[in-house]
Amino acid sequence: MNHGMLAAAGGLAVLAVLSAPVAVSAQSETEAPRTAWGDPDLQGVWDFRTITPLQRPEELGDQAFLTAEEAANQEQEVVERNARLWNEAARRTEAGGNVGAYNNFWMDRGTRTVGTRRTSLIVDPPNGRIPPLSEAGQARADARAEYRSEHPADSWADRSVGERCVLGFNSGPPMEPRAYNNHMQLFQTAGHVVILNEMVHDARIIPLDGGALAEGVTQWMGDSRGRWEGDTLVVDTTNFYNKNSFTERYGATTAMSLVERFTRVDAETLLYEFTVEDPATWTLPWTVEVPMLRSDDQVWEYACHEGNYGMDGILAGHRAEERDAAQDR
Numbered sequence: 001m002n003h004g005m006l007a008a009a010g011g012l013a014v015l016a017v018l019s020a021p022v023a024v025s026a027q028s029e030t031e032a033p034r035t036a037w038g039d040p041d042l043q044g045v046w047d048f049r050t051i052t053p054l055q056r057p058e059e060l061g062d063q064a065f066l067t068a069e070e071a072a073n074q075e076q077e078v079v080e081r082n083a084r085l086w087n088e089a090a091r092r093t094e095a096g097g098n099v100g101a102y103n104n105f106w107m108d109r110g111t112r113t114v115g116t117r118r119t120s121l122i123v124d125p126p127n128g129r130i131p132p133l134s135e136a137g138q139a140r141a142d143a144r145a146e147y148r149s150e151h152p153a154d155s156w157a158d159r160s161v162g163e164r165c166v167l168g169f170n171s172g173p174p175m176e177p178r179a180y181n182n183h184m185q186l187f188q189t190a191g192h193v194v195i196l197n198e199m200v201h202d203a204r205i206i207p208l209d210g211g212a213l214a215e216g217v218t219q220w221m222g223d224s225r226g227r228w229e230g231d232t233l234v235v236d237t238t239n240f241y242n243k244n245s246f247t248e249r250y251g252a253t254t255a256m257s258l259v260e261r262f263t264r265v266d267a268e269t270l271l272y273e274f275t276v277e278d279p280a281t282w283t284l285p286w287t288v289e290v291p292m293l294r295s296d297d298q299v300w301e302y303a304c305h306e307g308n309y310g311m312d313g314i315l316a317g318h319r320a321e322e323r324d325a326a327q328d329r
Helices: 011-018 068-086 135-150 245-250 310-328
Strands: 044-047 122-124 183-188 192-197 203-207 223-229 232-238 257-266 269-277 286-295
Antiparallel strands (some): 044 183, 044 286, 192 203, 223 232, 232 257, 257 269
């Protein structure tokens, strides 16, 4: 977690961390419901926590799936780690040292692997890894790294959109399981779908009319337009503004195209898939699958700016470093 997020989770976010969703089965045999107007009913609160990593660990090579025993062992290790960290004595930091991020109390990554037992959330390319950067993508990545090294906090604009509480760090779009607040609520009408992310309570209102914004009109979360392909809701998103949590993290350009798919597998499972394509960044498109489990919990407000002293501390600290450097010259 970025240091600037140290105090970003306001008091209400504590509730989201402590509220465990109702345990549900990813293999329910109950038929998936439909709306009054006949579309698949995707509505409800959906939990996308998982300990399955985005990318397949390199040491697993071509192993696309865990055995049942391996998955059970991974889940038990997380349970035991959480218990151990819960019982550890507090450790104090010293001025000038690395203060780290939240302790484990604040994390809520879940304790389960995905039901398919895949070794990564990435399902394409087959190696379960993000494709190599294109030549242009690598050049931009190198330039960003050099700039960040020299200008870590000239102003708030040098910090991430997550630190600035502009967007949630897991809400994208696309959505990714991350440190906490991995819930979203989906609403439907005959003509629209709304996706409300718990993280910074961002809402995407998605028309099902097939239209699109003009090319020069951009938005933080892009322009999302939905359509039905059989029983799957397909959402195409373009017209991204400068950056969101996803494009910023992976260095994608505003020309990135995103296709999300939502399929009600059964009464308890919503399969979420997304494919990103940006030839200016990656040599290939890549696709992720995240099974979301129905939750009887509610989506809580994420009061990011309440008590968020991280940004003040980061900028003030860097000004102090600049003054010290000037005195040394």
